[in-house]
Each structure stands twice: as C-alpha cells, then as structure tokens.
Amino acid sequence: MDPYQVALHPNLPFDVDELNHHILQSVTDGIHVIDLKGTVLIENRASSLMLGWCGDCLVGKSGHAAIHHHHADGTEFPAHECPIYATLNDGIAREVDDDVFWRQDGSSFPVQYRTAALCNPDGVRYGVTVVFRDITERKRAGLMQQTLHGIANCAHDCESPAALYPQVHRMISALLSNDHFCIALFDEVNELLSFPYWVDARSSALAPVPLAQGGRVAEVIQQDRAILLNGVQMAGHVPHDWLGVPLRASKRVIGALVVKSEDPARPYTEADRDLLQFVSTQLATSIERTQKESQLRRMAQFDALTDLPNRSLFDDRLLAALQQAHRRSEHLALMFIDLDKFKPVNDKFGHATGDALLKMVADRLKTLLRTSDTVGRIGGDEFVAVLHPLAGAKDAGLVAEKIRQTLSEPFSLTGGLYLEISASIGVAIYTGAAAGGPNAIGPAELARIADAAMYRAKRSGGNAWIVAD
Known part of the structure; x- marks a missing residue:
C-alpha cells in the first residue's frame, strides 16, 4: 500500500x-x-x-x-x-x-x-x-522599490536638478511606457509654470507660462490631485492616454510629472496612476533637495547682488584658464576694474541705488565679453575679468577701451535718475608659456600686476586703462 x-x-x-x-x-x-x-x-x-x-x-x-x-x-x-x-x-x-x-x-x-x-x-x-x-505585481513592486532607491541615489549624486531629470525619466520608463515625459515646476513667487525637462518627438518644450495658461498641468497643480485620461483625441494627433500627478514636497505642490502614451495595447490604469503618484513623492523630495543644494552651491560661488562669479569661483576659473594657456602656449589677460565716483552715489542716493547701479555695471560687462571669458565681482565696486584666449596685449587694450567707454555712458535708473561714473582698469598679460618661462607666473603674481596697473590708472585721474609692461 x-x-x-x-x-x-x-x-x-x-x-x-x-x-x-x-x-x-x-x-x-x-x-x-x-x-x-x-x-x-x-x-x-x-x-x-x-x-x-x-x-x-x-x-x-x-x-x-x-x-x-x-x-x-x-x-x-x-x-x-x-x-x-x-x-x-x-x-x-x-x-x-x-x-x-x-x-x-x-x-x-x-x-x-x-x-x-x-x-x-x-x-x-x-x-x-x-x-x-x-508575478506582475511582485515584479512591479520590486521594480518600484528599485526605482525609488535609484531616484534617491541620483538625488544624492546629481549636482543639479537638470542632471537628475534624465535619470528619473529612464527609471520611470521601466515602469510605464511613455511617448511624452515632462517635469513641470511651479514658481509660486512669479506664478509661472516652467518645463525644465521635456521629451516629446511630436512637440518642442514649452516656454514658461503663467499658471492660468498651463492647461491640464496647471489643473494637476492647482487641485493637488492626479488626473488620468484615456483615449484623448486632439486635432492632428494620435489618440493617447494622459497621466499627470502632482509633485509634493514639504506639504506643498512644487510642480507636476506628466506622461503620455500612444500605445492602445497598454492603456494607463488607476494602478499606474497610484504607482506614478507614489514615485512622484520621492521624486519631489529629491528635486527639492537638489534645488536647495544647487542654490547653496551657487550662493557659495556667485555674488548675490550681480550673479557674477565671486572671488572664490573667479580664482578657480583663472587658475584653470592659466593652466590651459600654458598647455596650449596661448596668451591671457587679467583685468582689474574699479569704479570711479561710486562712493558719492552711495552717500547721496543710498545703498539701494548703489546696488541697482552695480547690477547695471555687471550687465554691461557681461554683454561686452565673450562666452569664453569670465567676469566676476570680488567686493564693493571692484570687478575682475579674464580674457582667454587672446592674441596679445593689443587685443586686451581694445577690450579695456571698450569697457572704459561703455561704463562712461550714463546709467538710467528708476524714477528718472541718470548717473554717470567711470572706471579705472589695470591689465596684466600672461605670456610666459609662449615665451618659454621667465614670465610664466602664477595667478597671485598676475593679480598683483593687474591690481598695481589699476591703481596707476586711478592715480592718473581715473577713467583710463593701463596694460602692465
């Protein structure tokens, strides 16, 4: 038996x-x-x-x-x-x-x-x-856990939200098919909706718009709820499914995550909506954290008033430019720019007017220089610029004269106020690499030479430039 x-x-x-x-x-x-x-x-x-x-x-x-x-x-x-x-x-x-x-x-x-x-x-x-x-649900749960872990790691490793977005897109695509993927962020102060990440073969990214003109994306944000639409038909477009979920962080909605699919065999479901909402919470926290970290890094590297590189960042860029000039046997110019007659502006019209004037000076300097050049503010009314690459001292003098003339033109401020100032400019030229050595000086010595030339220009009456010998 x-x-x-x-x-x-x-x-x-x-x-x-x-x-x-x-x-x-x-x-x-x-x-x-x-x-x-x-x-x-x-x-x-x-x-x-x-x-x-x-x-x-x-x-x-x-x-x-x-x-x-x-x-x-x-x-x-x-x-x-x-x-x-x-x-x-x-x-x-x-x-x-x-x-x-x-x-x-x-x-x-x-x-x-x-x-x-x-x-x-x-x-x-x-x-x-x-x-x-x-085992669909088991695999999805595992994939979702993997995605959440991946987003958290990306948020830790990525230095900016812009670096985070494509990584998140790749991971979410493993969960949901999408022919369109975008991240929309809401600027509460200016009531603007921007689209820092947009992938869609049928349309280009939208420019920032007032929230009231944001359509369904604005509805997701304003109502703080997910919206799932199946079989959306638009003129000239293939019917598609549309799914948008709010990005919630610190008990507020900072934007929306939107996906769209044109695959009729795989319509979005309520389970997809819940899944994407779950992922979006982690994403929103990561976006907020990377934004704050990016802002802190920017505050440490850029002048808060003019948004120009501060002394620390400028020194880093000067060193990098010198190293490149040395490797390539190129010329480089370092300029020290000090404003003339700026103190009387502060004394007579106040610091708010002085700050507004400094912003306008920074804007003029940025428009005069090339994208390969760097202009920074190192304190008070002191600005610096590195010109690289450069053919020689003659070109540096041409740029210095252009800066002198531009800063001598009147500045129009609010309230019908017109102010006139000028600048004293000192220029040091790096030629050591090309010459083979005797002038191959470092950034500190180059800065000392440019600063001395600037004081010579100021002692001569200002509104002038001097290229050091």
Missing part, C-alpha cells in the same frame, strides 16, 4: 472525480496539464482567466505554441529549450522563477511556475502538470 495515498472521508458527499474537479477549479494558481506530445489536457479556471482563453478553448491545442512560444524580449522560444518540455522528456521537476506566458490576445505577463511529471499508478509518465502564478 502506498503510504502517501490520498485519504478520503468515508461519508464524502461527492465521488472522487467530482471532488478532484472542485479542487482543481478552487485553486487560485493556474494549473496547466499537457500530455507527452505537448497537447493541453486540462486548464483550471485560474489558468483560463490569466491566459484569456474562454472555458476549455485551450484544451486540445499545443501548450507551447499557445502560451510559451516567445521569450519576454519577443525572440522565439524553441520547444526543445522549454523547461516544461524538459520535464516531459526526463520526468525531473523544475522551478522557474521568472518567465513569461502569452495570452490569447497576444500580450504577455511574467510568471513563476513549477513542473512535475504526471504518472499513472504503474509509474508510467504520461504528461506534465504546470502550476503557475502571475
């Missing part, structure tokens, strides 16, 4: 065949049974529901050809490589943790399954039983 024979209650209200049928249909895992030729013998209710086949429509068909014909990446899955067929051949049970089965409608879903040889009372193998379950 088989010690593992199934025990049955003597007063069983059903015969054994009927009981087995009830058990088979009550199991929530899919049960798929094939014979030695691979023909489907039995499908329970759970299997039919997961595979999308009505009733016993799958019975009698080739199981591999019907549900296991391709890999997840769409490549063909030969039957001789199939674990289920391997069990048919050798009778050895197998467990597969991550595979895909295919539904009748052509879509696939991830599965975990176990195979076991099916034998008659004499031990003769006549088929295989496959017990499987849909």
